[in-house]
Amino acid sequence: MAIKFELIKESSECNARLGKLYTPHGVIETPIFMPVGTKATVKTMTPEEVEKLGAQIILANTYHLYLKPGHKLVEEAGGLHKFMNWNKPILTDSGGFQVFSLGKLRKITEEGVEFRSHIDGSKHMLTPEKSIEIQNSLGSDIMMAFDECAPYPSTWEYIKQSMERTSRWAKRCKEYHQDWDRQGIFGIVQGGMYKDLREESVKAITDLDFPGYAIGGLSVGEPLDLMCEILDFTTPMLPKDKPRYLMGVGTPDYLFESVIRGVDMADCVLPTRIARNGTTLTSHGKLVIRNAKYAKDFGPLDPECDCYTCRNYSRAYIRHLFNVNEILGSRLATIHNLYFLIKLMENIREAIKEDRLLEYREEFYKKFGYIN
Amino acid sequence: MAIKFELIKESSECNARLGKLYTPHGVIETPIFMPVGTKATVKTMTPEEVEKLGAQIILANTYHLYLKPGHKLVEEAGGLHKFMNWNKPILTDSGGFQVFSLGKLRKITEEGVEFRSHIDGSKHMLTPEKSIEIQNSLGSDIMMAFDECAPYPSTWEYIKQSMERTSRWAKRCKEYHQDWDRQGIFGIVQGGMYKDLREESVKAITDLDFPGYAIGGLSVGEPLDLMCEILDFTTPMLPKDKPRYLMGVGTPDYLFESVIRGVDMADCVLPTRIARNGTTLTSHGKLVIRNAKYAKDFGPLDPECDCYTCRNYSRAYIRHLFNVNEILGSRLATIHNLYFLIKLMENIREAIKEDRLLEYREEFYKKFGYIN
Ligand SMILES: [Zn+2]
Ligand SMILES: [Zn+2]
Numbered sequence: 001m002a003i004k005f006e007l008i009k010e011s012s013e014c015n016a017r018l019g020k021l022y023t024p025h026g027v028i029e030t031p032i033f034m035p036v037g038t039k040a041t042v043k044t045m046t047p048e049e050v051e052k053l054g055a056q057i058i059l060a061n062t063y064h065l066y067l068k069p070g071h072k073l074v075e076e077a078g079g080l081h082k083f084m085n086w087n088k089p090i091l092t093d094s095g096g097f098q099v100f101s102l103g104k105l106r107k108i109t110e111e112g113v114e115f116r117s118h119i120d121g122s123k124h125m126l127t128p129e130k131s132i133e134i135q136n137s138l139g140s141d142i143m144m145a146f147d148e149c150a151p152y153p154s155t156w157e158y159i160k161q162s163m164e165r166t167s168r169w170a171k172r173c174k175e176y177h178q179d180w181d182r183q184g185i186f187g188i189v190q191g192g193m194y195k196d197l198r199e200e201s202v203k204a205i206t207d208l209d210f211p212g213y214a215i216g217g218l219s220v221g222e223p224l225d226l227m228c229e230i231l232d233f234t235t236p237m238l239p240k241d242k243p244r245y246l247m248g249v250g251t252p253d254y255l256f257e258s259v260i261r262g263v264d265m266a267d268c269v270l271p272t273r274i275a276r277n278g279t280t281l282t283s284h285g286k287l288v289i290r291n292a293k294y295a296k297d298f299g300p301l302d303p304e305c306d307c308y309t310c311r312n313y314s315r316a317y318i319r320h321l322f323n324v325n326e327i328l329g330s331r332l333a334t335i336h337n338l339y340f341l342i343k344l345m346e347n348i349r350e351a352i353k354e355d356r357l358l359e360y361r362e363e364f365y366k367k368f369g370y371i372n
Numbered sequence: 373m374a375i376k377f378e379l380i381k382e383s384s385e386c387n388a389r390l391g392k393l394y395t396p397h398g399v400i401e402t403p404i405f406m407p408v409g410t411k412a413t414v415k416t417m418t419p420e421e422v423e424k425l426g427a428q429i430i431l432a433n434t435y436h437l438y439l440k441p442g443h444k445l446v447e448e449a450g451g452l453h454k455f456m457n458w459n460k461p462i463l464t465d466s467g468g469f470q471v472f473s474l475g476k477l478r479k480i481t482e483e484g485v486e487f488r489s490h491i492d493g494s495k496h497m498l499t500p501e502k503s504i505e506i507q508n509s510l511g512s513d514i515m516m517a518f519d520e521c522a523p524y525p526s527t528w529e530y531i532k533q534s535m536e537r538t539s540r541w542a543k544r545c546k547e548y549h550q551d552w553d554r555q556g557i558f559g560i561v562q563g564g565m566y567k568d569l570r571e572e573s574v575k576a577i578t579d580l581d582f583p584g585y586a587i588g589g590l591s592v593g594e595p596l597d598l599m600c601e602i603l604d605f606t607t608p609m610l611p612k613d614k615p616r617y618l619m620g621v622g623t624p625d626y627l628f629e630s631v632i633r634g635v636d637m638a639d640c641v642l643p644t645r646i647a648r649n650g651t652t653l654t655s656h657g658k659l660v661i662r663n664a665k666y667a668k669d670f671g672p673l674d675p676e677c678d679c680y681t682c683r684n685y686s687r688a689y690i691r692h693l694f695n696v697n698e699i700l701g702s703r704l705a706t707i708h709n710l711y712f713l714i715k716l717m718e719n720i721r722e723a724i725k726e727d728r729l730l731e732y733r734e735e736f737y738k739k740f741g742y743i744n
Pocket of ligand 1: 301302305306307308309310311335336339
């Protein structure tokens with residue numbers, strides 16, 4: 001079945017919304033945080049574990065899977081779901097973000113981006129058509145249109161031409177894709193920090209009528225205030241009956257602020273990446289488990305958390321695992337961090353339902369230490 | 373309750389036996405393979421996963437835990453079972469094997485072994501009393517007497533004085549230990565490849581009347597034939613009503629040959645270590661998953677295996693995980709390898725029960741490729 005969004009409720013306090021996103025591999029309750037499974041695995045985790053945390057959808061990276069093991073191999077395996085043993089929805093990015101990040105290794109033309117692999121230097125070309133072709137092979141439920149996520153800061157002139165090209169590329173993506181019952185495409189709004197360009201971009205992209213929209217070019221290093229300002233301006237222009245996805249957002253404050261401004265979906269590698277270095281998110285703020293003060297702390301990472309890690313292991317034990325470089329340390333921290341954000345979004349949905357999201361934010365921020 | 377062994381059956385074909393080993397944390401069916409959890413974790417695995425594989429007991433290393441996180445910390449945590457969240461039996465080695473392997477970093481006297489930590493060079497002294505003190509803090513069900521595992525080859529003179537000292541140390545271990553209901557000690561028979569010394573050692577160690585005996589100084593680099601010869605000579609001298617533990621044995625052929633010669637327990641880091649390099653044990657021999665020929669092999673690691681890995685993932689996917697250095701690769705290979713050996717021992721027990729162990733060995737060896 002084609003991607004479909006059902007708007008369940010709009011908050012009376014702010015632009016937050018509750019929704020249901022229907023995909024070929026199941027229904028997702030929004031707002032949602034999506035764990036990242038870059039190379040066909042959420043780092044350190046089995047798919048069953050990811051599902052048990054309450055994850056409803058995961059993200060995978062087109063650029064990485066294109067290079068290794070190759071999209072054709074994944075297609076032969078029966079698609080990404082089967083290859084990696086994950087039967088819930090998958091969203092794939094377009095590969096654009098990674099190739100644009102390659103710096104000198106890439107060249108942009110109207111046709112697309114020529115780049116050299118960061119692995120072996122081999123030459124490749126990614127175009128809107130190629131991106132969709134790869135994502136078709138992967139078989140993700142939600143594909144992303146091929147776009148340029150311009151760096152921050154960029155001039156108005158640069159953003160304008162980049163944004164216009166992104167719109168042309170979005171059109172080519174839409175034209176190339178065939179089976180909309182099997183996979184949908186989200187268009188991506190660009191325009192940097194310039195409101196006039198955001199407006200133009202929204203117009204151009206929504207005119208193409210995608211089943212969902214991403215707000216690109218944010219969370220790229222700009223201050224939180226500026227991101228909020230652009231979201232305040234942009235999301236109200238997006239159609240209410242389509243989901244809105246903000247890429248690269250995964251700290252509690254960014255999640256709260258974007259949901260309050262009408263965002264339905266977010267993803268970030270942060271919770272899993274910092275976990276592997278032993279940094280964990282707790283109700284009382286960040287906790288760096290290697291710190292000496294936890295050596296004989298036999299309490300759980302977060303006394304308010306009921307994840308597998310917190311129910312079964314002490315800070316002292318997890319610290320020991322990191323101290324002797326045992327993989328189980330990364331596993332336990334990853335489980336906790338992902339659960340923490342998934343549970344946070346569950347609580348946020350509950351708070352929207354009860355029209356007390358702003359109060360919940362205040363409470364959370366105080367405890368976490370964002371505000372005094 | 374104190375360690376107790378119940379001999380269930382002796383094979384009519386060979387010296388193999390079936391037994392039950394009672395420990396404070398549960399009953400173990402023998403013969404058994406014990407996964408190794410060196411630093412209070414079976415590498416890459418959670419305790420629940422280890423248990424699901426059918427593991428009945430795990431081993432942990434006194435030397436490593438003494439250095440990090442320290443036995444006193446583990447004691448404060450409530451003992452090793454609680455610290456690492458494993459509620460079944462644990463066996464700890466004496467630390468002897470590791471400190472003797474330190475080469476120039478250690479000095480042997482009648483008192484014990486003075487050594488420098490491989491981590492920071494700090495000076496320590498391990499004696500029979502200290503080894504038991506540490507193992508008391510860890511709270512393992514089965515402790516090992518502090519012994520010297522002499523290198524292979526060694527002269528008769530060296531082995532003789534080393535074996536005699538080991539006997540004196542065993543006596544000191546036994547005298548130092550108090551609470552035999554909470555923890556038992558296994559004595560260790562030494563004597564190298566010299567039958568007269570093995571005989572002397574068996575006499576001296578069994579005179580001390582331990583609840584179990586290990587056959588030390590084997591699987592130290594000698595040919596399989598020689599190991600078998602020493603086992604053939606040694607195990608019949610050991611009391612039938614006590615379990616026999618052969619240290620460092622974990623390949624299918626060594627497991628078969630030692631069980632056939634009356635061994636009840638074995639352990640080895642091999643299956644988990646090679647798994648992390650992508651080498652797996654299958655019914656048809658070793659399989660190196662990184663090999664190019666598995667790139668598009670969408671079948672399971674071992675078609676005859678019903679472990680979690682083989683039920684859910686393809687060789688192509690596991691190869692991909694190793695190719696991109698994803699931890700899940702090590703996890704899946706570890707699960708399979710441990711399951712393979714645990715299942716092998718289950719089959720061996722079944723074959724002993726039905727008096728067809730030699731036939732089963734023949735069949736297994738042919739399929740695995742040990743013989744044509
Ligand atoms: Zn937790
Ligand atoms: Zn298997």
